[in-house]
Structures are given as structure tokens and as C-alpha cells.
Ligand code: NAP
């Protein structure tokens with residue numbers, strides 16, 4: 159019996175049998191509009207199909223100009239588009255896999271000059287007011303969706319996913335929040351559902367019977383004026399009648415102020431919302447959001463919450479997720495840690511999506527790890543993210559690798575990160591890389607700082623010795639109340655009630671969250687998560703938002719965060735996750751002072767000047783989170799000596815750069 163029997167049961171669809179229950183969910187990769195995008199996407203998806211995903215959904219392609227997400231043309235609206243796409247389904251089919259094209263109309267979420275919506279109402283995440291669609295334009299949009307599906311069929315795709323969640327155009331028609339029309343397309347639920355149902359119905363008529371139509375429903379809107387659970391169920395039933403093959407689920411509109419995929423969300427934390435749809439339709443229903451481990455997927459399938467699971471980021475972090483799960487090799491799976499740093503955050507800054515813990519993702523045609531013809535002896539000094547990445551890949555290429563780590567365990571800064579509430583997933587990466595090193599035959603020497611003499615016998619030396627906390631030159635910095643973030647997060651010291659944090663970068667925020675979580679213990683399990691963020695399972699409530707709003711927060715700590723710069727707090731945090739941390743700190747009443755000048759620290763507290771005024775902040779504990787400096791126990795000018803990660807450059811270091819530098823060096827050695 160396989161380790162995950164429900165996950166590896168075939169799924170019968172009309173004319174098609176899927177070998178397992180794993181769907182690779184749609185992700186914006188940022189490759190779609192690039193000149194070499196189709197070739198790169200073909201390699202990207204083929205690798206995931208080879209990895210065992212039963213069905214893949216591409217990123218979103220617009221059916222027409224108005225539906226574009228951004229200024230670059232990413233469409234399926236012409237024969238030429240269909241021709242360009244051919245290489246993608248071909249590459250996936252060559253592996254025995256299946257792939258469908260996602261058709262997405264952005265509506266008022268588009269970032270270009272010609273955005274449209276059912277009503278001319280601006281969203282909170284886009285300054286532009288959309289133009290109200292005329293009735294003829296709505297009918298033409300249905301035609302455009304159908305044309306996109308027919309072209310997808312011509313290109314060789316196995317089907318389409320109609321993107322109707324996350325607050326895009328179809329969702330905007332469904333919800334009273336955004337649809338205030340008085341005509342056949344607004345008012346009653348039947349009218350608001352008309353666009354969605356007509357799109358599915360007409361695609362069904364225009365395509366082959368076995369052509370897969372996935373409708374991605376918003377299982378939970380999480381915005382005021384969204385659909386109630388009961389209306390969502392009615393919609394699902396109407397979509398089934400219209401001819402959809404499968405219903406996939408999305409959670410929350412992009413403008414919702416509740417985390418839906420960030421680390422704070424418990425694993426598979428929204429599968430209850432999928433279940434209530436599954437219970438009311440006969441076609442298979444797919445659960446999504448924060449399903450990153452096979453055991454979570456198996457549990458929710460065994461519970462009957464869904465018929466299939468959608469993994470998107472989890473397929474970036476490990477293209478072979480499905481094959482490994484099938485083989486019962488849980489320890490061999492590179493688990494997605496839900497950081498969004500190299501995937502979604504990249505998309506918002508116009509960079510192709512990749513993955514922090516798997517830098518090869520999105521670089522399938524450029525970052526290649528060929529077996530070496532010359533086996534070298536390689537020393538890696540430091541077992542943090544950069545060293546782990548380099549050691550694993552260099553050894554897998556066939557080199558003889560020894561890793562020196564002065565601490566008692568591998569992981570470096572990840573061992574601090576995993577202590578932050580919601581960042582427990584970092585422990586997965588440490589365990590995964592430790593196992594990968596073992597399998598690759600890396601000799602790991604713990605509690606072993608490398609000596610210059612030892613390094614002389616190696617052909618290549620890689621300095622991945624990381625960083626140490628910066629000690630700012632503030633008078634009184636050695637006062638007994640002052641600790642570094644390492645002291646606090648490692649558990650070596652406990653904070654008093656009044657805490658001042660010096661520095662408000664990622665680690666300053668992490669420290670505040672760490673202290674608050676220790677006192678509030680919130681947001682860990684699905685039920686607590688819902689209470690914490692004000693989500694109700696009451697079917698009658700619009701948008702799924704509880705009337706009392708978010709839970710009141712209590713903390714034993716009075717925290718003040720200080721920084722010298724005048725920029726907004728949290729502006730260096732991730733685009734898609736920073737707001738969650740800011741919300742959490744604000745609800746706990748964390749005080750934030752910027753443009754601060756540090757004067758001194760003494761028994762009275764931390765003395766600062768702000769706007770020319772001097773004040774003293776009482777502090778039982780002052781935590782220094784003022785960045786880091788590189789640790790370089792050796793410096794040698796020679797061609798066989800390489801620095802990566804924090805040892806190379808401490809400024810703006812993060813795990814993404816560290817692991818990428820480790821991987822790129824390993825490919826060259
Ligand atoms: P950081 O982001 O560079 O922030 C350091 C903070 O200390 C800033 O507020 C800085 O800015 C202040 N500072 C620097 N030198 C100082 C001095 N001499 N005296 C007083 N204050 C000083 O570094 P970090 O917080 O240590 O984070 C390290 C890296 O890990 C960063 O790249 C960060 O993005 C990443 N990280 C990210 C996350 C995340 O959630 N995405 C979490 C943790 C870490 P001012 O000049 O304004 O005071």
C-alpha cells in the first residue's frame with residue numbers, strides 16, 4: 159500500500175484518467191511575456207510533469223486586451239498565440255503529463271490604461287478607476303473566453319481553467335461589492351452568476367467532450383460584500399450544470415486583509431471551505447492554499463474535504479514532489495516554506511518566479527548541474543543556507559565535499575528563523591538539506607571550525623561562514639539591559655516587559671512577532687486562525703467575515719521599535735507578506751518611532767532624539783536588530799577560494815541570495 163493511498167488513487171474524468179490526485183496549481187511565473195518565455199515555460203512544466211503531477215495549470219493568459227494583468231501582452235486570443243504555445247503542451251505530453259491553460263481576465267485588478275469592471279468602482283489595491291462594461295462588451299468577453307479555450311485546444315492543451323477567484327473579473331460580477339448593475343448582469347444572484355455560467359456553458363459547447371474545464375471558484379471571498387457560503391454553493395451547482403469537469407478553489411480576494419497563503423496560515427487551513435462545496439456537487443472538487451506536505455494532502459483527502467489537491471508553490475520548491483510522495487520518500491521532499499520571497503514577491507517586481515529553497519526553479523534552461531568529469535576535493539566552511547545549497551549540489555555533481563560547521567547543528571540563520579511564529583516551516587528546509595547532504599555523501603563536521611591548515615588539502619574552498627549581529631556604536635551599548643536578537647531568539651535570554659527594539663528590518667519585525675506570539679499564542683491551528691483573523695464558517699454570512707472582526711490582541715510586552723531612517727516601517731519586508739506582519743504588530747499596539755537619533759543607553763532606558771526633542775524610553779530589555787556584518791575567518795586571494803552568502807556581502811543578505819549563490823557556485827566548480 160502506498161504511503162499516501164488517497165493521494166495516489168486515479169481520478170476518472172470524462173474520457174481521461176488522471177493517475178493521482180495532485181494538480182499543479184496556476185502561478186504567475188513572469189516568463190509568459192519574455193521572448194524566450196515559451197521555451198522556458200515548456201522546460202519548467204515538463205520538469206514538473208516528469209515529477210509526477212497528474213495535471214498542470216499554466217499561469218493566467220488573458221482572453222483579450224482589457225483582461226491583461228499588466229502592460230505586457232500575455233494572451234490567448236489569436237492563431238499566432240496558439241502556435242507559440244504549442245511547445246508547452248507538447249513538452250508536457252512527451253513526459254506523459256497533462257496540462258491546461260488558465261484563462262484570466264483581470265477586470266479592475268489590471269495594471270494598464272484600459273481596465274474594465276461590472277461597475278466603475280476602484281479596488282483598494284489599484285488606484286485606477288475601471289470603466290463600466292457595456293452589455294455588448296460583456297457578451298464579447300464571453301466570446302473571447304470561448305475563443306481562448308478553442309485556441310488552447312488547437313495548441314494542444316488538455317483543457318482550460320476559467321479563473322474566477324481571487325477577485326478577478328468573474329468574481330467582480332458575482333459579488334454585490336463590485337457589481338451594482340441594474341441590467342441582466344447585476345442584481346439577483348442569478349444575474350450576477352450569468353457571466354460565469356455562460357462562459358463555462360459556451361466553452362463546453364465549443365470544445366471536445368473530453369476537453370477539461372476547470373472552474374476556479376472563490377470558496378471564501380474574505381471581503382465585505384462578497385458572496386455568502388450558501389451563495390457560493392449555489393454558484394458551484396450552477397457551474398456543474400453548465401458543464402465544468404472540475405471545480406478548483408481559491409481563497410480570498412487579493413484585496414482581502416486576511417492572509418490566505420502566507421506562513422501565518424496553517425497547513426491546509428482552508429480545506430473546510432472546499433468541503434462545503436464538495437458536499438453539494440457531484441464533479442470532483444480541488445482544495446488549495448498552503449498544502450505543502452503529502453501528509454496534509456492525504457489527511458484532507460481522507461477526511462473527504464476534497465477529491466484532489468492543488469499545489470503551486472510546493473511544485474516550485476520540489477518539481478518531483480509527487481514522485482517522491484508516491485515512493486514514500488517524505489524526507490526527500492524540499493518543502494515550500496511559504497515565504498513568497500522568490501515566487502510571488504518576484505512577480506510584483508517584474509522578475510521571473512523562482513524559489514528560495516530551490517534556486518533552479520524558473521531557471522531550468524540556464525542553471526544546470528552536470529556531472530563533473532574531474533572530481534575535486536571541496537571544503538565548505540559554514541552550514542547555513544549558502545553552505546547547504548552549495549554542498550548538496552557540488553556533491554551531487556560528483557565532487558568530494560567536506561562541510562565544516564562550528565555550531566552543533568546545520569542551518570545557520572534558519573535555526574533562528576524557525577523560532578519565529580509562523581516561520582516554523584524553516585525547520586523543514588534544515589532537515590531536508592541535512593538529509594540531502596547525507597544522501598550525496600557530504601562529510602559533515604559539526605562543532606568544527608575549519609583551520610587554515612585543514613583547508614590547505616582541498617582543491618576548492620568555499621567560505622559560507624555567514625554573518626554576525628552588528629553592534630552599533632551607541633554609548634551604553636554594553637549596558638546589561640542590551641541583548642542581541644541572537645541571544646533572544648536562541649532562548650539564551652528572556653525579555654522583561656518593557657522592550658525597546660533597535661532596528662526595524664526583517665529581523666526587528668521577527669523579534670517583535672516572537673515576543674508577541676509568546677504571550678498571545680495565536681494563529682497556529684485552523685480554528686484559532688479563523689478566530690484570530692475574524693473568519694466565520696456561518697454559511698449565511700457575506701464574504702465569510704465574522705461580525706466582531708479580528709480577535710482582540712493581548713500581550714504582556716510593551717514594545718517600541720526604533721529606526722533611524724524616515725521611510726515607512728516594514729518597507730523592506732516582502733511585498734505579499736509584509737502587511738501581515740504590520741497588521742499583527744499594530745493590533746498588539748507596538749509603538750513605532752522613525753527618524754530617531756540614538757543618544758545613549760543607561761539604567762533609565764534608551765535615550766533618543768526625534769524631531770529635535772529628546773526623550774528616554776524605559777526598557778527592561780533592549781534588543782539590537784541593527785543588521786549584520788560578514789564573518790570571514792579566512793581571507794585568501796586565490797582562484798580556488800570563493801565567498802558566498804553573508805560571508806561575501808552582509809548588506810541585504812537573505813536566504814534567497816545565499817542559496818542562489820551557493821547553487822550558482824556549485825554549478826561552476
Ligand atoms: P536590515 O533589514 O538591513 O535591517 C537592519 C535595521 O537596523 C534597519 O532598520 C537599519 O536601518 C538599522 N540599522 C542598521 N545599522 C544601524 C546602526 N548602526 N545603528 C542603528 N540602527 C541600525 O537587516 P535585518 O533586519 O538584520 O535582516 C537581515 C536580512 O534578512 C535582510 O535582508 C532582511 O530582508 C532579511 N529578513 C527578511 C525577513 C522577512 O520577513 N522578509 C525577516 C528577517 C530577515 P535604519 O538605518 O533605518 O535604522
Ligand code: SF4
Nearest residue numbers: 494495497498513514
Ligand atoms: Fe515556497 Fe518560498 Fe519557494 Fe515561494 S520562494 S515556492 S514560498 S519556498
